[in-house]
Amino acid sequence: MIAEIGQISLILALCTCVLMLITPILYTQFQNGIWLRLSRPLAVNHLLLILTSFICLTVCFLIDDFSVRYVAQNSNTLLPLVYKVSAVWGAHEGSLLLWMLVLGGWTAGVAFLGSKISAKFRSHMLSVLAIISLGFLLFLIFTSNPFERILPIAPEEGGDLNPLLQDFGLIIHPPLLYMGYVGLAVPFAFAIAVLISGTMEKEYIAWCRPWINIAWAFLTAGITLGSWWAYYELGWGGWWFWDPVENASLMPWLIATALMHSSSVTEKKGTIVTWTILLSIAAFSLSLLGTFLVRSGVLTSVHAFATDPERGVFLLVMLALFVGGSLFLFAFKGHKLASNQNANGWTRELLLVINNMLLVSMTIIVLIGTLYPLVSDILNLGKISVGPPYFDFFFVPTTVALAIFMGMSASSRWSTSNLSESMKRVILPLVICLISSIFVVFAIEAFSRNYSFSWSALITFIAVLWIFLTLIEDIHLKLRTKMVGVIKNKSFLGMTVAHCGLAILILGVGLSSAYSTQEDLRMKPGSSTYISGYRFNFRELNEIEGPNYSASQGVFDIYVGDNLRGSVAPEKRRYFSGRDVMTEAGIRTNLLKDIYISLGEPINNNEWSVRLYVKPMVRFIWIGGFLIAVGGIIASFNRRKS
Amino acid sequence: MHPIRKQRLQIILLVLLFATLAAGLIIYVLGQNANFFYTPSQIKNDEYRKGSTLRVGGMVVEDSIKRFDETLAVEFTLTDGNAFIAVVFDGILPDLFAENEAAIATGVIKDSGELIASQVLAKHDENYTPPELIETMDYLKSTNYKNK
Numbered sequence: 001m002i003a004e005i006g007q008i009s010l011i012l013a014l015c016t017c018v019l020m021l022i023t024p025i026l027y028t029q030f031q032n033g034i035w036l037r038l039s040r041p042l043a044v045n046h047l048l049l050i051l052t053s054f055i056c057l058t059v060c061f062l063i064d065d066f067s068v069r070y071v072a073q074n075s076n077t078l079l080p081l082v083y084k085v086s087a088v089w090g091a092h093e094g095s096l097l098l099w100m101l102v103l104g105g106w107t108a109g110v111a112f113l114g115s116k117i118s119a120k121f122r123s124h125m126l127s128v129l130a131i132i133s134l135g136f137l138l139f140l141i142f143t144s145n146p147f148e149r150i151l152p153i154a155p156e157e158g159g160d161l162n163p164l165l166q167d168f169g170l171i172i173h174p175p176l177l178y179m180g181y182v183g184l185a186v187p188f189a190f191a192i193a194v195l196i197s198g199t200m201e202k203e204y205i206a207w208c209r210p211w212i213n214i215a216w217a218f219l220t221a222g223i224t225l226g227s228w229w230a231y232y233e234l235g236w237g238g239w240w241f242w243d244p245v246e247n248a249s250l251m252p253w254l255i256a257t258a259l260m261h262s263s264s265v266t267e268k269k270g271t272i273v274t275w276t277i278l279l280s281i282a283a284f285s286l287s288l289l290g291t292f293l294v295r296s297g298v299l300t301s302v303h304a305f306a307t308d309p310e311r312g313v314f315l316l317v318m319l320a321l322f323v324g325g326s327l328f329l330f331a332f333k334g335h336k337l338a339s340n341q342n343a344n345g346w347t348r349e350l351l352l353v354i355n356n357m358l359l360v361s362m363t364i365i366v367l368i369g370t371l372y373p374l375v376s377d378i379l380n381l382g383k384i385s386v387g388p389p390y391f392d393f394f395f396v397p398t399t400v401a402l403a404i405f406m407g408m409s410a411s412s413r414w415s416t417s418n419l420s421e422s423m424k425r426v427i428l429p430l431v432i433c434l435i436s437s438i439f440v441v442f443a444i445e446a447f448s449r450n451y452s453f454s455w456s457a458l459i460t461f462i463a464v465l466w467i468f469l470t471l472i473e474d475i476h477l478k479l480r481t482k483m484v485g486v487i488k489n490k491s492f493l494g495m496t497v498a499h500c501g502l503a504i505l506i507l508g509v510g511l512s513s514a515y516s517t518q519e520d521l522r523m524k525p526g527s528s529t530y531i532s533g534y535r536f537n538f539r540e541l542n543e544i545e546g547p548n549y550s551a552s553q554g555v556f557d558i559y560v561g562d563n564l565r566g567s568v569a570p571e572k573r574r575y576f577s578g579r580d581v582m583t584e585a586g587i588r589t590n591l592l593k594d595i596y597i598s599l600g601e602p603i604n605n606n607e608w609s610v611r612l613y614v615k616p617m618v619r620f621i622w623i624g625g626f627l628i629a630v631g632g633i634i635a636s637f638n639r640r641k642s
Numbered sequence: 643m644h645p646i647r648k649q650r651l652q653i654i655l656l657v658l659l660f661a662t663l664a665a666g667l668i669i670y671v672l673g674q675n676a677n678f679f680y681t682p683s684q685i686k687n688d689e690y691r692k693g694s695t696l697r698v699g700g701m702v703v704e705d706s707i708k709r710f711d712e713t714l715a716v717e718f719t720l721t722d723g724n725a726f727i728a729v730v731f732d733g734i735l736p737d738l739f740a741e742n743e744a745a746i747a748t749g750v751i752k753d754s755g756e757l758i759a760s761q762v763l764a765k766h767d768e769n770y771t772p773p774e775l776i777e778t779m780d781y782l783k784s785t786n787y788k789n790k
Binding site: 361365368376384385389393394520572579581583 | 664668671672674675676677678695712713714733734735737738739774
């Protein structure tokens with residue numbers, strides 16, 4: 001019964017979408033304002049119906065209704081309660097329902113927080129959001145129905161939620177990521193509405209910018225959390241694998257980052273309007289591409305659940321319609337928005353355009369690396385995979401270039417400023433940053449027996465100090481010239497926090513890859529080994545029982561000299577349902593260094609293969625990512641003069 | 643030519659030059675780092691790029707897993723039902739690596755015909771077979787393949 005209510009709600013939501021979609025047309029037809037006013041209650045109705053459906057599915061999980069196929073496949077009576085709730089979005093159908101719920105939320109947000117835009121413009125935006133919603137609801141109902149029953153005989157017991165996903169990370173990673181992915185639908189709808197109206201008011205882009213910031217901040221948080229989850233849950237100590245699914249989230253993030261910067265130029269200077277519109281379209285298109293890659297089954301990973309050609313074709317057609325349709329509209333209407341002003345001289349505008357070029361280049365590199373294997377397979381040119389060295393080769397220099405220009409932009413002005421003035425301002429930070437970086441890298445080599453000289457560490461220090469010092473120089477100059485107002489501005493504060501976050505992220509990535517030590521070896525209980533100044537003693541091996549698994553647990557003591565610094569207990573878990581095996585790493589951490597141990601497999605009666613890691617600064621990666629997200633949120637609370 | 647047009651032409655030429663260089667570089671680096679996938683039969687028939695890193699997939703032959711003393715090194719044989727290839731790997735095998743199950747080894751083939759693997763992938767979970775191997779595994783199942 002509950003499943004049927006959920007099903008009917010979805011169908012009603014679909015009907016609401018159709019109404020929301022045609023309100024602007026009805027308004028144009030009858031010139032009656034009632035049609036425009038109708039879009040708000042429709043948006044709320046849409047949200048409530050999807051929410052009802054979502055709650056119904058959650059209840060089905062909570063009461064173990066195994067007659068619902070999706071519940072039977074992804075839950076069982078032994079599953080802890082919290083994972084029964086998170087299992088709702090643990091597989092394909094339910095995660096799409098979450099996608100829809102988030103879209104419903106953003107749509108309702110646009111409907112009610114749109115006081116600065118005209119009712120007509122808003123109804124156009126809602127209409128675009130309704131088309132997106134319509135497409136995904138059709139997809140959900142016809143190819144991925146979460147409420148499908150197993151009739152006539154329901155199984156007594158369900159399958160299991162993939163053990164990798166039985167974790168705190170999974171509870172919040174998809175909702176955060178979807179808030180970002182789907183949130184990019186708002187600037188997309190905005191861009192389409194602008195293209196339809198043919199003009200871009202300054203207040204409109206000012207209205208749109210917080211939406212971009214918030215969606216971007218969620219996307220940042222979602223990706224950061226995913227990386228952290230991969231690090232501790234996949235069990236092998238990596239935090240980014242250049243896996244196509246990760247790339248699928250990185251591409252919209254890079255473009256959304258470019259969009260944040262270009263929209264600030266568009267608001268401040270009224271220029272690069274067409275470019276900003278194009279980026280808005282591109283960001284959501286890449287979001288859809290990501291959904292296609294992850295959900296169609298063309299890729300196999302933790303995120304793809306089953307291969308079903310019907311789903312792939314449906315998503316591909318939808319992707320083509322949205323991207324093709326919006327680019328078609330852009331080709332016909334985009335030129336009307338072009339501004340005649342050209343950027344002159346060494347202004348912040350120019351630097352932000354360079355930032356955009358770099359970010360777009362990075363996106364193209366990821367796009368090619370991600371799609372090339374698919375294209376090659378389709379054209380029968382061979383089955384290939386593109387390894388991390390390809391991505392690293394391009395990302396290291398582009399990131400360094402981004403850092404350099406980021407520092408330059410701190411010392412530039414919106415109004416025309418000349419190059420030599422900017423150069424004068426950066427000489428001091430440059431000199432300090434070069435000297436202290438070289439000093440620090442050699443000091444690390446001289447005073448620590450475990451770390452030798454590393455070029456990547458030197459470059460990392462230079463890039464990071466450069467970002468920090470130019471920021472400090474800028475704040476110092478603003479204080480001296482009594483521009484305190486600017487510093488108190490949320491937009492400036494948000495930018496500073498996010499840029500510091502990026503610097504910390506780069507520090508974490510650079511130093512952890514330069515100074516990490518990894519060793520795979522055989523160990524038996526009682527044996528010891530020395531790595532990077534630590535002695536690891538494999539004290540004992542225990543057999544333990546969890547709620548829905550049994551595990552072998554190794555206990556390792558970590559010594560420096562004769563002093564015990566702590567113990568970790570990595571596990572190898574065997575889940576009761578199915579034959580899944582999971583590696584639970586044992587991690588001991590402080591801010592500056594992680595010690596990471598995972599159990600491989602039993603080699604013979606008493607020996608195990610063991611992976612030992614000493615990873616300095618790895619925490620900085622996620623701290624940095626988190627700060628970047630916080631910066632985005634702060635900036636979106638900026639009050640603008642009306 | 644009008645000076646503005648001349649300037650535009652220069653910009654366009656510069657952009658084209660830069661784009662060509664970038665495209666060339668991307669294609670080159672992509673070519674260097676693209677690992678092709680082969681079946682043991684293709685390797686046996688010499689239908690592969692020699693000297694480059696590649697991936698070979700198949701079923702792990704029963705009783706073929708041999709461990710070395712002292713180190714983590716392990717040796718096993720992969721088959722697609724028609725040919726065999728020996729793989730040597732010095733590292734930790736993935737959780738679901740097992741005999742009569744699908745596995746993919748990434749590495750370089752030596753003159754002796756052995757694959758020196760730098761990475762071994764197995765099934766992801768109980769429901770999942772690597773996509774490259776679905777055909778091979780279906781074929782092995784259909785012929786009711788058992789190693790003798």
